[in-house]
Amino acid sequence: MGARCLAVIIPLACCAFDAVVAVVRLPVDLFSFTKPVIRGHLPGLYGGEEQLFELRVDRMNTLISFSPGPYASSNERAFLTTSDGGYFDFTSAIVRHSGINFTHVGMSIGPSGPLLRLFDSLDLVHYAQGAELVINSDLEDFENSACTPGSLFSVAVSKPKIIMGGDTKGHIRTAFGNHSTNTEFSFVSGAHLLTLPNHMIEPIKAIILAQDADYLYTFSSCTLLRSQLPTITVTFSEATPAGTINITSDDYTRWLGDDRCELLLGTSLLKSVSVLNPLMLSGVNLRFTKSSTFFCHQQ
Numbered sequence: 001m002g003a004r005c006l007a008v009i010i011p012l013a014c015c016a017f018d019a020v021v022a023v024v025r026l027p028v029d030l031f032s033f034t035k036p037v038i039r040g041h042l043p044g045l046y047g048g049e050e051q052l053f054e055l056r057v058d059r060m061n062t063l064i065s066f067s068p069g070p071y072a073s074s075n076e077r078a079f080l081t082t083s084d085g086g087y088f089d090f091t092s093a094i095v096r097h098s099g100i101n102f103t104h105v106g107m108s109i110g111p112s113g114p115l116l117r118l119f120d121s122l123d124l125v126h127y128a129q130g131a132e133l134v135i136n137s138d139l140e141d142f143e144n145s146a147c148t149p150g151s152l153f154s155v156a157v158s159k160p161k162i163i164m165g166g167d168t169k170g171h172i173r174t175a176f177g178n179h180s181t182n183t184e185f186s187f188v189s190g191a192h193l194l195t196l197p198n199h200m201i202e203p204i205k206a207i208i209l210a211q212d213a214d215y216l217y218t219f220s221s222c223t224l225l226r227s228q229l230p231t232i233t234v235t236f237s238e239a240t241p242a243g244t245i246n247i248t249s250d251d252y253t254r255w256l257g258d259d260r261c262e263l264l265l266g267t268s269l270l271k272s273v274s275v276l277n278p279l280m281l282s283g284v285n286l287r288f289t290k291s292s293t294f295f296c297h298q299q
Helices: 139-146 198-211 222-228
Strands: 009-011 024-028 037-041 050-056 063-066 072-081 087-097 104-108 122-127 130-135 153-156 168-174 180-187 194-196 232-236 243-247 253-257 260-263 265-267 273-276 284-288 292-297
Touching (some): 122 139, 153 243, 168 198, 194 198, 198 222, 198 265
Parallel strands (some): 050 104, 063 087, 180 273, 194 265
Antiparallel strands (some): 024 130, 037 050, 063 104, 122 130, 122 284, 168 232, 284 292
16 A cells, blocks of 8 residues: 555555554544534535535444435545545545535434444543544554553443444443433434433433523533532443443533523433434543444543
8 A cells, every 4th residue: 555645645445454454643633522613624515525424333334415405326536634644545435415504514423333343443532732533553552542541441332232222231220319210322423322211211301400490501600510520420331341431411412602501311212212413522532343332541
């Protein structure tokens, strides 16, 4: 695999994907911790215009481009900006939809996404001054460079039989009222960090409503309410070693300014399945492979 003039390009479209691909680092912009994005180009669709590729964990069979214009499907060459100022070059399927008034490309890095058919691993690593998507690093490098010692655990990811089936099994508990539930976790990107069954989310809503009667998922007196809301403990039963993440009220509320916040919890549509967006977990670095998702505390 060679380099081209004018830009450092790693050409994958021409190569067998069972070949060894060098480690590639792509800078991640965190405009909002709900929507990490990388930058790049889709010249076949948009010419030289820079695009934002939103990182997601959905079960997407293709990269999905939303833009004005007719519905269309094609294989397109993508050039993603690397941390050293070059471009990472590969070809993947694109589906274009109409009716949306902005250009948006979603790129799934999750265990059921298309990129893990091309690469061995995808790491989302947060640093003090930013974040990177690291392609094809080895596990030892990820643990040594991205993880607080002793914090790494992996979760085996199953192949769900239905669209809202779980990726893995686990348990959710809140720190008051002995509220808990066994659940399957479905890794999905969206507006919520975590969805909870009614018997767990209603007490949280009640605390907010007691302080802010106009509650519609955004609320005032955020500083006070954050001190009153419980920590949510997520335990993965299929983790190696045992895997637990504590999600504090600071994590599941987003600061909007003027002592107002937005609640990032939702109500589960299915009692037995909770949606979890791991990309929204604060202070957690992630590694996705075809069979496992790795979690660790950010250094």
